[in-house]
Structure formats: C-alpha cells, structure tokens
Amino acid sequence: MSAELSVTENEAKYLKLIYRGQCEESTKVRTTAVAKSLGVRPATVTEVIQNLSEKNLLWHRRYHGVELTKEGIAEAQKLLRKHRILEILFTDLLKYNAQRACNEASKLDYRASRSLINAICKAYGHPEICPCKKVIFSDPKCKKK
Numbered sequence: 577m578s579a580e581l582s583v584t585e586n587e588a589k590y591l592k593l594i595y596r597g598q599c600e601e602s603t604k605v606r607t608t609a610v611a612k613s614l615g616v617r618p619a620t621v622t623e624v625i626q627n628l629s630e631k632n633l634l635w636h637r638r639y640h641g642v643e644l645t646k647e648g649i650a651e652a653q654k655l656l657r658k659h660r661i662l663e664i665l666f667t668d669l670l671k672y673n674a675q676r677a678c679n680e681a682s683k684l685d686y687r688a689s690r691s692l693i694n695a696i697c698k699a700y701g702h703p704e705i706c707p708c709k710k711v712i713f714s715d716p717k718c719k720k721k
C-alpha cells in the first residue's frame with residue numbers, strides 16, 4: 577500500500593472507474609457493470625466494494641448501485657491527477673496516442689509519487705486538460721507562479 581494513499585492498488589482501480597461513471601458520465605454505477613469493465617467475478621467486486629465502504633470511500637445500497645462519498649471523490653481525483661499527468665508525459669515525450677498513453681498510465685498512476693507528478697506537472701506548465709480532454713485536478717502544493 578502506498579504511503580500517500582489509504583487504498584490498495586486494486587481498490588484504486590475501482591475508485592477510478594466509479595469516479596468516471598459517477599462524476600464524469602453522470603451514470604448510476606452498478607456492481608455488475610464494474611465486474612464487466614474490470615473482467616472480474618461479481619463476488620470479487622462485492623468484496624472490494626465492501627472494503628471501500630468500510631473505509632468510508634463509498635456507499636453501496638442494494639439495487640441502487642455504488643456512489644463515492646466526498647472522501648472517495650477526493651481520493652479518486654488524486655489518482656486521476658496522477659493518471660492524467662502521466663498521459664501528458666507519454667503523449668508529448670514519447671508521442672504515444674491518447675489510448676496507448678491511457679493504458680500505460682493506468683499501470684503506473686497508483687505507484688507514482690506526488691512529488692514526481694508535481695515535477696512533471698511543473699515541467700509542462702501546469703496543464704489543465706489531459707490528452708483525452710478530461711480535467712486535470714490541481715494539487716495545492718503544485719501551483720502556477
């Protein structure tokens with residue numbers, strides 16, 4: 577588990593996925609859809625959702641799907657900031673297309689430290705939009721001067 581985050585790498589995948597559905601596509605996120613997206617069994621999803629709910633990062637009500645709490649949203653935004661800053665690096669420096677950059681960023685975002693991400697952010701002049709046109713959340717410790 578990363579020192580900066582209170583979730584495991586596996587749980588982080590769920591937070592990112594649920595955040596995208598709930599906050600960026602405004603859809604009701606159902607556990608069956610989560611299982612399908614991640615290619616795991618529904619029982620596995622139930623277990624992870626249970627853990628995240630014990631950490632107060634989301635609500636899960638039968639027949640109503642899952643919903644991130646304020647804390648869950650903040651955690652997901654931290655992860656997606658890392659994800660999107662990495663996408664900027666991969667598309668610019670390595671000339672990856674947005675899809676490839678996204679795939680590679682998905683494997684690394686959880687493990688990237690806040691200071692590394694802030695250094696990349698600064699090097700790119702504090703970008704606000706990622707290559708797939710999503711918002712890059714700011715970090716109060718990484719500001720434009």
Ligand SMILES: [Zn+2]
Nearest residue numbers: 659663678681
């Ligand atoms: Zn992406």
Ligand SMILES: [Zn+2]
Nearest residue numbers: 663706707708
């Ligand atoms: Zn993106």
